[in-house]
Amino acid sequence: MFFVFLLLELICFSLIVRNNTFHRGSVLSSSNQMVGNIYDLNNGITEYFRLKSVNEDLAIENAALRSLLNESKYISSSRVYGITDSVSRQHYTYVLAKVINNSTDRRSNYLTIDRGILQGVEPEMAVISSNGIVGIVKDVSKNFASVISVLHKNSSISAKLADTEYIGSLVWDGRNPKLAQLMDIPNHVQLVEGMLIQTSGFSAMFPSGIKIGTVRSFETEQGDNFYSIEVDLLTDMSSVSLVYVVNNLMRLEQTELEKQAQTDDE
């Protein structure tokens, strides 16, 4: 009887350890097809309650996008170049997905979205909403994917202070789902409450310049050379419902190169 108990607990712990790494355990996670279908059904009912705020967000985003259209720009230069754009290449593509399950109350939170391999979603892709960052894809099945939320104990996202080049990493202390913490900003930087924080673009997942949040408060421990900064997240993680999965078309190239540099070191 005691050995059965030990055996079962051993299985549990191996599951816990496996769950802490990318790519594994997709059979026993919410990207599993059956689990996904049940959440999809549940979401079909509950998404009506969120329609109003979703519409507002979309309208705001539409307005922002509309202002980027060529028609809404006044050409101040009188010279018109008659060439097609061969300078810029597509670097990122976006897949629209719906959040069908979400949590914010755990120490490690996950979301499930209704897009998977068949729609081009792969592990380690970034997930953003129209307001800011949301998380990183963990496991994928045919039509679903589970996403590690920003609100996760191992989440660490490369972030920078907008308009400066100072880079820090964004972590979450597990207390308030609206607040995250920015580390590693040296304390000689002039900080102001309300400063914008964006992704740095240093990781191969997030494009640079995606909004993260604003500085809420900051302090320095005595003898410490770095600030600890509280950040108001711009995405309301508890009500996020439409997201974009970011496909970095040059991700493989970048990660291979960085891996090469690391193995050369050893």
Added chain:
Amino acid sequence: MKYVWQFVLLCLLQVLIFNNLNLGGYINPFPYIYLLVILPISIGRIPLLFIGFFLGLAVDVFSNTGGIHAAASTLMAFYRPLYLKAQSPREGYELAALPHLKTFGFAWFVPYAVILIFIHHATLFYLEIFRFTEFFHTLLKVVLSSTFTLFFILLAEYLFVSNKRR
């Protein structure tokens, strides 16, 4: 057979409703362990362990938590017979006895449920963060969540068990 339906029902209630319940960031009750509280006293220890394991695993699969629910509910299923044995009346339990509030009374049922819930929640929350730096913060979560789980279990006892024979 009745317990198979309760298994499915409790799992669905947990993942679709209670997992979304979050009061003040500290309280997330896990009433799915109600099943482990009310299984018959005469049930074998090994079947009980397996039910605990699979119940936890089912909730894990839905919550992306690896095996922490399974670990917690297996530990709870392991401890239950030890507690029942230590607390058994002099003449032993009736063979078909079900550990309900109506059968054994408030003064017996509440400590029994509290200890089981506390074991489960403490294991769960400490495995979830897997470090002791946030010890008291986590302890507060354990105590508050346990209180709410107890509340839902007592509610279920009063609402659904009242008309039964035992």
